[in-house]
Amino acid sequence: MVRLLGNSLMVLVLALHLSAQTQSPGPDTIVFINGDKLVGHFISSSGSSVKFKSDVLGDIAVDWSKIKELHSASKVAVIRKGVKLDKHSDPSTVPQGTLSMQEQNIQVASPPQVPQTIPVSDAAAIVDQPVFEKALEHRAGFSEGWGGALTLGGTLVSATQDNRTFSGAINLLRVDPSETWIAPRNRTAFDFSASYGELSQPGTPTVKTSIYHADGERDEYLSQRIFAFGQAVFDHNYSQGLTLQQSYGGGVGWTVIQDANQTLDLKASVDYIRQQFQAGLNESLVGSTFAQHYRRKFKRGLVADELLSFTPAWNDTNAYTASFNTLLTMPVYKHLGASTGIIDTFLNDPPPGFKKNSFQYTLGLTYTLVH
Numbered sequence: 001m002v003r004l005l006g007n008s009l010m011v012l013v014l015a016l017h018l019s020a021q022t023q024s025p026g027p028d029t030i031v032f033i034n035g036d037k038l039v040g041h042f043i044s045s046s047g048s049s050v051k052f053k054s055d056v057l058g059d060i061a062v063d064w065s066k067i068k069e070l071h072s073a074s075k076v077a078v079i080r081k082g083v084k085l086d087k088h089s090d091p092s093t094v095p096q097g098t099l100s101m102q103e104q105n106i107q108v109a110s111p112p113q114v115p116q117t118i119p120v121s122d123a124a125a126i127v128d129q130p131v132f133e134k135a136l137e138h139r140a141g142f143s144e145g146w147g148g149a150l151t152l153g154g155t156l157v158s159a160t161q162d163n164r165t166f167s168g169a170i171n172l173l174r175v176d177p178s179e180t181w182i183a184p185r186n187r188t189a190f191d192f193s194a195s196y197g198e199l200s201q202p203g204t205p206t207v208k209t210s211i212y213h214a215d216g217e218r219d220e221y222l223s224q225r226i227f228a229f230g231q232a233v234f235d236h237n238y239s240q241g242l243t244l245q246q247s248y249g250g251g252v253g254w255t256v257i258q259d260a261n262q263t264l265d266l267k268a269s270v271d272y273i274r275q276q277f278q279a280g281l282n283e284s285l286v287g288s289t290f291a292q293h294y295r296r297k298f299k300r301g302l303v304a305d306e307l308l309s310f311t312p313a314w315n316d317t318n319a320y321t322a323s324f325n326t327l328l329t330m331p332v333y334k335h336l337g338a339s340t341g342i343i344d345t346f347l348n349d350p351p352p353g354f355k356k357n358s359f360q361y362t363l364g365l366t367y368t369l370v371h
Helices: 002-022 129-137
Strands: 028-032 037-046 049-054 058-063 067-080 096-102 105-109 116-119 123-128 147-158 162-176 186-200 207-221 226-237 242-258 262-277 282-297 303-311 321-333 336-347 357-369
Touching: 028 049, 037 067, 067 105, 067 116, 067 129, 123 129, 162 357, 226 262, 226 336, 242 282
Parallel strands: none
Antiparallel strands: 028 037, 028 067, 037 049, 037 123, 049 058, 067 096, 067 123, 096 105, 105 116, 147 162, 147 357, 162 186, 186 207, 207 226, 226 242, 242 262, 262 282, 282 303, 303 321, 321 336, 336 357
């Protein structure tokens, strides 16, 4: 009888132990500085804010400064500021475990190890442990991870003069890896923009505008800041007498600034350039392109993108070009935004009768493509 009772007790203890192991962890909680409490699931943290999925409010972003306490039973990885992981990094050097925060100090617990404490101000990112492990091991295929934007604009006037103008652009970008806390391996970009217009009135010839631009670039990072790249650029500008300009080249670039809000790249290349003009004049040139690309994110989702380039030809010093592009996008609803921009191109050797400078001011709607 005693043995039977003892066996039954052992079975009960084992069942309770297994039940405790398989029981799903309780909900994550946020306690605000005013005492309010939010229940849900911690998603991630980047910079000064926390992404949290509330049972009531859905996905929200909360500033760390408004949080008094945070408790999560999910295992996470905390990447400190200034840390850039690569294929040679040891993942065990990154704090991993369950998450809690009190008095602006993050505590990562992974028994039997001693909990690690990290000030909120020192944490660049906090991600789920499975996401962390996958990001370190995953190599994106060519069809994965693309993002970008699609912009459309137009004008229609019907009166004594009939005016129809259409403009559009598509910009695609893929960065591998997409996580900012891993050192970049490569970057691929494709851009296409077009502007077409006709102005007609009785008794006069129709005035046509036709401008197209396309480019593709592949960057391979040699270090966290230095990259080698190859590029191809195609331009057509009816207003400058340019039927087609083709440019093929490669060079090196330097990422001068890269953080959560802004990026600045400087690039220099050696190029072969083929120019074909409406008047039948053709040029084969060897030159270089010196370019600067700056992107800045502001509050409330406002994004500014600016590109400046200068291309001199070494075998014909009179045949040089320059361009300046800037685009300002303001969010309107979800992925839809309003945009305004300037495209200014300078061609020093157009055929007689054509101006050297071409200026465009654009207004349109932009749809952000997310991967």
